[in-house]
Amino acid sequence: MLRQANRACMFCEARFLLGRPLQQLHASSQQTRFYVQLQQQRTSSRGDAFPPSSRAGRDKPRPSRMVLSNTVRRPPPRPSADGRPVRKKREPFAYLNRTKVPAIVEQERERGRTQADRSGQRKVAEKDGKRRSRPTDYHALKMQRTLHQMPYGSRSAIKKKIEDIESFEDFSLMESVQQAVKDALPDLEYRNPTPAQRVAIPALLGAVEKRRTRNPVQKSGVESFLLAAETGSGKTLAYLLPTVDAIKREEAAEAEEAEREKAEQAAAAEADKRDDIFAAEPPPLNAAVDPARPKAIILVPSAELVAQVGAVAKSLSHTIKYRAAPISAKLSATVIRNRLFNENGVDIVISTPPLLASIAESNPNILSRVTHLIVDEADSLFDRSFKPSTTEILEKATPSLKKLVLCSATIPRYLDKYLAERWPKMNRLVTPNLHAIPRRVQLGVVDVNKDPYRGNKMLACADTIWQIGKASGDYDPADGHEVAQTKRILVFVNERENTEEVAKYLVSKGVDALAFHRDTDPSRQAKTLASFTGSEKTGSDSVDTSPAAQNKRYLPNTKVIVTTDLGSRGIDTVSVRHVILYDVPHTTIDFIHRLGRTGRMGRRGRGIVLVGRGDRADVVKEVKEAMFRGEALI
Numbered sequence: 001m002l003r004q005a006n007r008a009c010m011f012c013e014a015r016f017l018l019g020r021p022l023q024q025l026h027a028s029s030q031q032t033r034f035y036v037q038l039q040q041q042r043t044s045s046r047g048d049a050f051p052p053s054s055r056a057g058r059d060k061p062r063p064s065r066m067v068l069s070n071t072v073r074r075p076p077p078r079p080s081a082d083g084r085p086v087r088k089k090r091e092p093f094a095y096l097n098r099t100k101v102p103a104i105v106e107q108e109r110e111r112g113r114t115q116a117d118r119s120g121q122r123k124v125a126e127k128d129g130k131r132r133s134r135p136t137d138y139h140a141l142k143m144q145r146t147l148h149q150m151p152y153g154s155r156s157a158i159k160k161k162i163e164d165i166e167s168f169e170d171f172s173l174m175e176s177v178q179q180a181v182k183d184a185l186p187d188l189e190y191r192n193p194t195p196a197q198r199v200a201i202p203a204l205l206g207a208v209e210k211r212r213t214r215n216p217v218q219k220s221g222v223e224s225f226l227l228a229a230e231t232g233s234g235k236t237l238a239y240l241l242p243t244v245d246a247i248k249r250e251e252a253a254e255a256e257e258a259e260r261e262k263a264e265q266a267a268a269a270e271a272d273k274r275d276d277i278f279a280a281e282p283p284p285l286n287a288a289v290d291p292a293r294p295k296a297i298i299l300v301p302s303a304e305l306v307a308q309v310g311a312v313a314k315s316l317s318h319t320i321k322y323r324a325a326p327i328s329a330k331l332s333a334t335v336i337r338n339r340l341f342n343e344n345g346v347d348i349v350i351s352t353p354p355l356l357a358s359i360a361e362s363n364p365n366i367l368s369r370v371t372h373l374i375v376d377e378a379d380s381l382f383d384r385s386f387k388p389s390t391t392e393i394l395e396k397a398t399p400s401l402k403k404l405v406l407c408s409a410t411i412p413r414y415l416d417k418y419l420a421e422r423w424p425k426m427n428r429l430v431t432p433n434l435h436a437i438p439r440r441v442q443l444g445v446v447d448v449n450k451d452p453y454r455g456n457k458m459l460a461c462a463d464t465i466w467q468i469g470k471a472s473g474d475y476d477p478a479d480g481h482e483v484a485q486t487k488r489i490l491v492f493v494n495e496r497e498n499t500e501e502v503a504k505y506l507v508s509k510g511v512d513a514l515a516f517h518r519d520t521d522p523s524r525q526a527k528t529l530a531s532f533t534g535s536e537k538t539g540s541d542s543v544d545t546s547p548a549a550q551n552k553r554y555l556p557n558t559k560v561i562v563t564t565d566l567g568s569r570g571i572d573t574v575s576v577r578h579v580i581l582y583d584v585p586h587t588t589i590d591f592i593h594r595l596g597r598t599g600r601m602g603r604r605g606r607g608i609v610l611v612g613r614g615d616r617a618d619v620v621k622e623v624k625e626a627m628f629r630g631e632a633l634i
């Protein structure tokens with residue numbers, strides 16, 4: 001048969017003798033293929049049936065050709081007597097049909113082996129109930145990878161740990177604090193603590209208890225915490241409740257101590273009086289409180305957040321009785337002074353870092369009694385612009401500081417690295433859904449390049465708003481009723497300069513829109529924002545005085561704010577159902593914060609991203625996919 005094949009393919013053989021690869025030359029020839037197969041068969045059957053070891057003992061009976069090989073993944077050849085590996089003898093046609101360098105073939109084989117090993121390990125891990133840290137590869141997102149990654153295994157473990165906590169009563173909070181949650185926030189009476197609160201409150205309280213029982217003398221050193229939880233998950237209450245609890249307990253302990261001292265002094269005076277009847281009356285105890293020496297400081301990045309956190313702190317203080325002073329550069333100097341230097345003292349100061357740092361420069365005593373320092377939106381407050389003033393306050397407060405709590409919905413890699421270096425023993429309190437946008441928020445994409453917009457983004461934005469405005473109200477199970485008639489839409493742009501331009505265009509199209517940035521008129525800004533955060537009375541919507549109302553075509557019952565990152569950080573826009581991303585955000589951090597203004601606290605929401613020329617459509621696609629799967633954005 002071999003002879004037949006040789007004869008039928010004389011031309012090929014001649015070429016082979018010249019040393020040219022046969023397959024390259026005659027891949028189309030049927031006869032050649034037959035010849036090649038025959039040669040391969042011959043070579044492999046020799047190799048399997050007569051391995052070098054068995055060929056050595058030719059007198060032994062030959063194994064049957066029909067036995068299946070049990071060395072398909074061939075082991076390396078055994079070393080010879082002198083230690084060198086035994087080389088397989090080359091067949092005359094051994095290099096026939098080779099199109100690759102043997103070394104490369106071996107490398108590829110090795111790579112295949114390691115991949116197979118990895119997939120084997122993955123299967124075992126999945127069988128054990130462990131999920132892979134990243135089920136899908138997001139190529140576009142990987143390129144802008146900025147966020148710290150958290151393995152899915154740890155997320156499941158945290159979920160399991162907190163599932164037993166069902167109500168606020170499960171926390172060892174003081175009775176007055178428990179009552180304050182019910183009185184000040186009646187909506188929460190029937191709600192359970194959020195995952196952020198379940199993770200943070202016991203940890204922050206636990207540390208207090210441990211310290212109190214272990215060592216009555218004040219322990220030196222600061223206990224540091226990082227609370228990382230998704231947007232709209234109730235982080236404010238998560239840090240505020242344990243802080244107020246600690247302040248009140250400390251106050252009670254101080255009062256007890258003062259009472260004891262007073263009793264001792266009275267007893268001593270009584271004894272002195274007995275000894276010396278002419279002794280003067282002891283001076284009355286100085287019961288004056290320290291003005292402008294708070295026990296807790298809460299730092300936030302904007303004046304709007306100062307007002308928001310201040311409102312929550314004040315509402316709790318009606319029941320718990322403590323003094324909170326929210327101060328920001330938007331308030332007059334007199335108001336700031338009155339709040340800080342209140343003759344009844346102050347317990348909690350809420351401020352932006354630059355303002356407090358400048359006050360601390362002229363009044364260093366303001367930070368001398370601080371035991372709790374909370375840095376909300378920590379990723380912003382430790383970035384380049386805020387870092388100097390934040391660290392200055394931190395350093396000045398350190399001598400008396402007992403607890404440092406950093407809080408954020410996004411932990412960028414630079415922050416993670418900085419924290420690991422600065423506070424290596426920091427307690428990290430992380431929720432299972434960190435860096436994920438909840439599934440109840442849907443993301444729609446508008447291709448601006450297609451008809452009818454043909455690249456006109458402003459037109460696409462106005463049209464999208466009109467469509468939302470004209471659609472009938474949605475039923476929201478979290479609210480239990482139809483969403484409010486007035487629709488509030490947030491439009492996010494990347495550059496501050498574009499806010500005015502886009503808002504102006506929308507007004508010209510009959511949309512009640514307002515640009516919101518640092519230089520906007522503060523009174524108008526506060527009024528508009530109040531209607532978005534739900535702090536405004538519903539009746540105020542009735543009179544429409546917006547410039548858009550003068551248009552021939554006017555979209556009623558729809559309010560729009562065009563803003564940048566300023567509006568995306570921490571502002572509790574509970575009444576917002578729609579967010580339009582006019583520009584594709586630069587990073588996943590911006591995606592998380594901007595889309596986080598809707599779908600807060602169990603509500604539903606919708607994000608619409610306008611993708612135009614030059615925008616990263618691949619990033620949008622992957623964000624959409626990750627949101628659909630409920631996965632974290634890397």
Ligand SMILES: Nc1ncnc2c1ncn2[C@@H]1O[C@H](COP(=O)(O)OP(=O)(O)OP(=O)(O)O)[C@@H](O)[C@H]1O
Binds near residue numbers: 233
């Ligand atoms: N346990 C709870 N049940 C129901 N609602 C709650 C609960 N805790 C807080 N809330 C409400 O949830 C909303 C969001 O809270 P908060 O602003 O603290 O979220 P956040 O995690 O700080 O958000 P962001 O990351 O965007 O700053 C608030 O309106 C608050 O009143």
